Amino acid sequence: MKKWLLLFLGTLSLFAAPAAEVSGKRDLNISAIVMFLLFVALTLGITYWAAKRTRTAKDFYTAGGGITGFQNGLAMAGDYMSAASFLGISGLVYLKGYDGLIYSIGFLVGWPIVLFLIAEKLRNLGKYTFADVVSFRLKPGPTRTLAAFGSIATVLLYLIAQMVGSGKLIQVLFGLDYAFAVIIVGVLMILYVTFGGMLATTWVQIIKAVLLLAGATFIALAVMAHFGFSFESLFKEAVKTHPDGIKIMSPGGLVSDPISAISLGMALMFGLAGLPHILMRFFTVADAKEARKSVFYATGFIGYFYVLTFIIGFGAIVFVMKNPEYLDAAGKIIGGNNMAAIHLSHAVGGNFFLGFISAVAFATILAVVSGLTLAGASAISHDLYASVIKKGQVDEITEMRVSKIATLVIGILAILLGIAFEKQNIAFMVGLAFAIAASANFPVLFLSMYWKGLTTKGAFRGGLLGLLTAIVLVILGPTVWVSVLGNPEPIFPYKYPALFSVTVAFIGIWFFSKIDNSKEAQEEREKxxxxxxxxxxGIGAEGATSH
Amino acid sequence: MKTEILQKLKSNPRLWELIEKREKFSWTMAIIMLIVYYAFILTIAFDPSLLGKPLSENMVTTVGIPVGIGVIVFAFILTGIYVNKANKEFDVITKELHDSVKDEL
Incomplete structure (x- = not known):
């Protein structure tokens, strides 16, 4: 494998060199590419190390269950701090000011809820995936199939959004061709996941989280130092610079009506509790105690990160918005609003630091897509193949092989879809992923833990109903019906369907469980x-293996 | 779980004490978080100007800034309180329960 990696690295640098010359107006791409190659070399080294330690299915899916709470907290935070949230939220603050903060708060508050209601029970009941918990006392055939499809749908939507975002970002940062950038991301993530499994994926995520937090801290400190660490002075300067003036200091149009506000909150909170790549991380720690600590650390890191992005957004207003170096001929910011943080990094730290932040952004994409791919592959190999098709009668070696094939298939699919969706409007995809996670995965998982009356039929039919409602309402809503399909008026007026689709799922599950009087249903209630x-x-729960 | 272990655990009042205490505590914490978040976001939906008021005259910093940052810090503090109580109180009972069935496992 080593030879293969070296060959790959060689090819990568070959491609990188001419690309850097084409757009290397400020030599910036060379330092970015060198730092990125260092990151790739380091992570491939880790993958090589992890590959030797990934022998069993448990190693592959959960890194042997030996990750500590602190490490897992960083990895979870890393999963959540995607390039989209780093660049997107700081870009939103740059554009709208205070509204960016409202958005990030919504993303954060799901974490405590997950800690209080889900984390420990999930760890005590499951083994590799959240479907383990759902099918604990229910029939694995229908419930795992539903959970697996919910997982795969969530993962694919998220993955396409990340791939398209990454292709565009890398195009701007490194001057690489879009399709080539998408292929690099896809190939690297396939390498990490197939060879290094969860162990490599976790360490790639941890390294990236540390780099991203360090980089963002440096930018924020540089901005604050300029203003003598006075928020008031920073805001005053930003208000003077921004065309919207004082309006950027108060809530704008992000949440306009109460229904949207409640619905968005539900999507973000319950969606988090239904994201397969996040839920899977709870099985990488030894026990419920470590699972609990993971969320504590993750909440801290993510909260801190959002405060940084807020400062970075305001810093960009001051240092980027009126600086001709970062504006095109029409006076617009080069590369779009999402580039605010990147330009700011150049403004406060020069070419070298710009290279560092660009490399970190690239690393962030790689780490997040790897976690997603692993979660999708596990749904296919562990839930669908081993548990549903083979009914548990399968040896570990075969299951591992299937999971690696699944990784390869998802990886190739992600590359192809990433290229196919280049010019499409994909803004709805992350929203739809959260809606499906909140409306299909979460209600079934939550009720399987808390409600005695839940039966297989109830979980399957109700969960499916939630899944379909979420998809249909997103299609009929403003983001797809109007923005993508070009119709003048949406059929369903709200952007976020969670309030309706989550309610439908809960009522559906309750109703179909209640009317289920079969003998199996009775046995399931007794279990x-x-x-x-x-x-x-936690008595009887899966323990950690020692290496 | 083996039937004997289950029976032994069920007859142990400490199990029911643990369940009652922890469920009550974690649901209280979850509801506090929900109330704080929805109070924040519904204030914005119903009356955005409330958070848009300056902290004091001649200042551009609005009430919304410390409130927003406050929600983030509050969320983190809540998780800290939960972890602290779980480590100190719930884990003690959990360990007792584990020990009580150690021989049967």
Whole structure:
């Protein structure tokens, strides 16, 4: 494998050199590419190390269960701090000021809820995926199939959004061709996941999280130092510079009516509790105690990160908005609003630091897509192949092989879809991913843990109903019906369907469970008590393997 | 879980004490978080100008800034309180329960 990696690195630098010359107006691409290559070399080294330690299915899916709470907290935060949230939220603050903060708060508050209601029970009941928990006392056939499809749908939508975003970002940062950038991302993530499994994916995520937090801290400190660490002075200068003036200091149009406000909140909160790549991380720690600590650290890192992006957005207003160096002929910011943080990094740290932040942004994309791919591959190999198709009668070596093939397939699919969607409007995709996670994955998972009356039929039919409602309402809503399909008026007026689709899912699950009087349903209800006691105490839960 | 272990655990009042205490505590914490978040976002939906008021005269910093940052800090503090109580109180009972069935496992 080593030889292969070297060959790959060689090819990568070959391509990088001419590309840098084409657009290397300020020599910036060379330092960015060198730093990125260092990151790639380091992470491939880690993958090589992890590959030797990834022997069993448990190693592959959960890194052997030996990750500490602190490490896992960083990795979870890393999963959440995608390039989209770093560049997107600072870009939103740059554009709208205070509204960016409202958005990031919504993304954060799901974490405490996950800690209080989900984290420990999930760890005590599951093994590799959240479908393990759902099918703990329910029939694995229908419930795992539903959970797997919910997972795959969420992962693919998220993945396409990340791939398209990354292709465009890399195009601007490194001057590489869009399709080539997407292929690099796809190939590297396939390497990390197939060879290094969860162990490599986790460490790539941890390294990136540390780099991203360090880089963002430096930018924010540089901005604050300029203003003598006075927020008031920073805001005063920003208000003077921004065309919207004092308006950037108060809530604008992001949340206009109460229904949208409630619905957005539900999508973000319950969506988080249904994201397969986040839920999967709870199985990488030894026990419920470490799972709990993971969320504590993750909440801290993410909260801190959002405060930084807020400062960075305001800093960009001051240092970038009126600086001709970062504006095109029409006076617009080069590369769009999402480039605000990148330009700011140049303004406060020069070419070298710009290279560093660009490389970190690239690394961020790689780490996030790897986590997504692993979660998608696990849904295919562990839930669909091993548990549904083979009914658990499969040896580890075969299951591992299937998971690697699944990784390869998802990776290639992500590359192809990433290229196919280059020119499409994909703004709805992350929203739809959250809506599906909140309306299909979360209600089934939540009720399987808390409600004795849940039956297989109820979970399957209700969950499916939630899934379909979410998809249909997103299609009929403003983001797809109007923005993508070009119709003048949306059929469903709200941008975020979660309030409706989550309600439909819960009512559906309740109704179909209630009317289920079969013998199996009765047995499933009786099995709840034993499951509940294991969820509460962790007695009988999956332990960690020692290496 | 084996039936004997289950029976032994069920007859232990400490199990029910743990469940009652922790469920009550974690649901209280979850509801506090929900109330704080929805109070924040519904204030914005119903009356955005409330958060747009300057902190004091001649200042551009609005009430919304410390409130918004406050929600983030509050969320983190809540998780800290939960972890602290779980480590100190709930884990003690959990360990007792584990020990009580150690021989049967």
């Amino acid at each position: 709840f008590e034993a499951q509940y006691i294991r969820a509460q105490t």
